[in-house]
Amino acid sequence: MNAIARPDWIAVDWGTTHMRAYAIGGDGAVLARAEGPGMGALADTERKSEAYEAALLDACSDWLSGSAVPVVMCGMVGSRQGWAEAGYLPLPASLDTLGDEVTQVPVRDGRLLAYIVPGLSQNDPYDVMRGEETQLAGWVHAHDHETASPPRICMPGTHSKWVHLDGRRVRHFSTAMTGELFDLIGHHSILAHSLVGDGFDAEAFGDAVRSAHERPACLTEALFSIRAEGLLIGADPARARARLSGLLIGAELAGARLESGERVVLIGAPRLCARYAQALSILGHDAVIADGEAMVLAGLTAIHAQLTAQRETVS
Numbered sequence: 482m483n484a485i486a487r488p489d490w491i492a493v494d495w496g497t498t499h500m501r502a503y504a505i506g507g508d509g510a511v512l513a514r515a516e517g518p519g520m521g522a523l524a525d526t527e528r529k530s531e532a533y534e535a536a537l538l539d540a541c542s543d544w545l546s547g548s549a550v551p552v553v554m555c556g557m558v559g560s561r562q563g564w565a566e567a568g569y570l571p572l573p574a575s576l577d578t579l580g581d582e583v584t585q586v587p588v589r590d591g592r593l594l595a596y597i598v599p600g601l602s603q604n605d606p607y608d609v610m611r612g613e614e615t616q617l618a619g620w621v622h623a624h625d626h627e628t629a630s631p632p633r634i635c636m637p638g639t640h641s642k643w644v645h646l647d648g649r650r651v652r653h654f655s656t657a658m659t660g661e662l663f664d665l666i667g668h669h670s671i672l673a674h675s676l677v678g679d680g681f682d683a684e685a686f687g688d689a690v691r692s693a694h695e696r697p698a699c700l701t702e703a704l705f706s707i708r709a710e711g712l713l714i715g716a717d718p719a720r721a722r723a724r725l726s727g728l729l730i731g732a733e734l735a736g737a738r739l740e741s742g743e744r745v746v747l748i749g750a751p752r753l754c755a756r757y758a759q760a761l762s763i764l765g766h767d768a769v770i771a772d773g774e775a776m777v778l779a780g781l782t783a784i785h786a787q788l789t790a791q792r793e794t795v796s
Contacts (some may be wrong), residue, residue, distance in 0.1 A: 485513045488544050490551040493537070494774075494780040495558035496612060497521045497639075499775075502540045502601025509782060515540040524562035531562035537595075541656055545592040552595045553785045555777065556612035559584065559597040569602035569609055575652045576618040579780075597713050598784055601651055608656050612777075613642045616748050619779030620771060631743035635737070636773070637753045639664075643737050657733040658707045660753075666725060670702065675711040680719030681726075683759075689727025690734070697735040703728050730760045739766060749773040 488504035495501075500517040517540040524534040537552070544550070559567030567584040583596040600611035615637050621628055631646035639660040645653040667676050693700055707724050712715040727777070745761055745768045747754040757767040 485544060487546055488512055488550060491541055491544065492551065492778060492785070493552060493554040493556075493558070494612070494615075494777045494781070495520065495554050495556040495563070497557050498538065498641040500536065500558075502537070503778060504541065504544045505782070505785075511778070513544065516684075518534075518660050520557040520560065520563050529560055530564065530587070531589070534590065534593070535543070537588060537593070537678075539629055545590075545659065547592070549592055549594040550594055550784065551785065551788070553583070553598065553781050553788065554596065555598040555615040555781060555784075559600065559712065560593050560611055563597075565597060566790070567597040567599045567611075569600045569611075572601060572603040573647065574601050574614075575650050576614070576621045577649055577783075579614065579618055580789075583784070583788055587721050598781075601654070603653065606630060606653060606655075607691040610642055610654060610656070613644075614651070615780035615784065616773060617644060617646075617651065617774040617780070618783050619776035619781075620748060621646070622783040623776070623779050632746045632769075633737070633739065634746045634748060635757065636748045636759045638749055641733060655736070657736060659729045663726060663729055665716075666704065666729075668750075671708055672725060674722070675716070675721040678718030680722070682717075682720040682723040685720045686723035686759070687722045687763050690731035693728045693731030694735045694764060696730040700728060700732045726738055726756065727760070730757060734760060734764060736760045739764075741765070745769075746771055748776050 486505060489507040490505050492503040492505055496519050498519040498521060500519055504512040506512050515779055517536045523532050523536060558564045565586045572581055581596055582599045586595040586597060588595050600609055601614045602609045606760055612709060616636060628649050631740040636642040641657045641659050643655045644651060666672050692703060707766045709723050745766055747757050747768050748771045750773055754770040758770060761768045
């Protein structure tokens with residue numbers, strides 16, 4: 482990692498599998514990027530706090546010198562298994578005040594001033610999010626003109642989130658384990674034998690989306706039919722993989738209960754968002770894709786500004 486000009490602050494998106502750090506200049510530009518291990522690789526280590534601090538320093542020590550640099554972190558780093566539990570803000574929750582509720586993390590290295598963004602929670606039904614609140618804050622910050630009549634927001638991923646906004650506040654959200662189910666079924670179920678290979682059958686995906694959306698209660702029967710089709714007529718892996726993806730996403734969209742013509746904004750990895758946009762189009766919905774990394778950075782930037790204003794007020 483090459484040395485750079487000292488950043489104004491450091492943004493960190495620390496998930497289960499990866500940590501991504503960004504050196505941010507005084508003008509808001511990203512000066513450098515670095516990666517490190519995710520929460521999953523550090524959660525069970527002895528002397529957990531030291532392990533997390535060491536991982537952060539491994540990623541960004543070349544950016545540090547002299548006085549402490551603020552580090553604003555979001556994601557699973559704030560979970561119970563993370564560096565320090567940041568807690569959850571109950572709904573309804575404003576996305577404009579996340580910086581007022583951050584948790585400061587004790588550190589040994591005086592060049593760091595570390596903070597973790599809280600997650601969000603709801604009780605009816607019980608649900609939680611951690612990391613996605615920062616993407617939402619980024620979207621609200623970047624699309625202020627749309628908050629008067631906000632669209633439904635979907636954040637596809639291992640655990641997909643569907644969010645109802647009320648202006649700049651989160652009113653309700655739900656979580657679908659679609660990504661995790663795809664991975665588990667694709668690698669650890671009887672269907673794993675049907676998915677060996679490459680490729681993707683777009684027509685089979687569309688048919689599966691429609692089928693699961695129309696009859697979500699028959700999802701488990703439809704899943705087994707993937708295996709039966711392979712045994713009886715030798716369906717190729719591209720078709721099997723597309724059917725699995727389409728059935729799971731179609732069932733998720735059925736659960737979202739979108740109204741006719743309802744707008745959807747997809748926030749996340751471009752490739753996965755494109756797959757969801759395809760499914761939504763099949764069902765007659767328009768979707769706009771917002772890059773997940775860009776929204777995380779926009780959210781962390783807004784939260785850092787809130788935190789800075791709070792610290793200036795206190796001092």
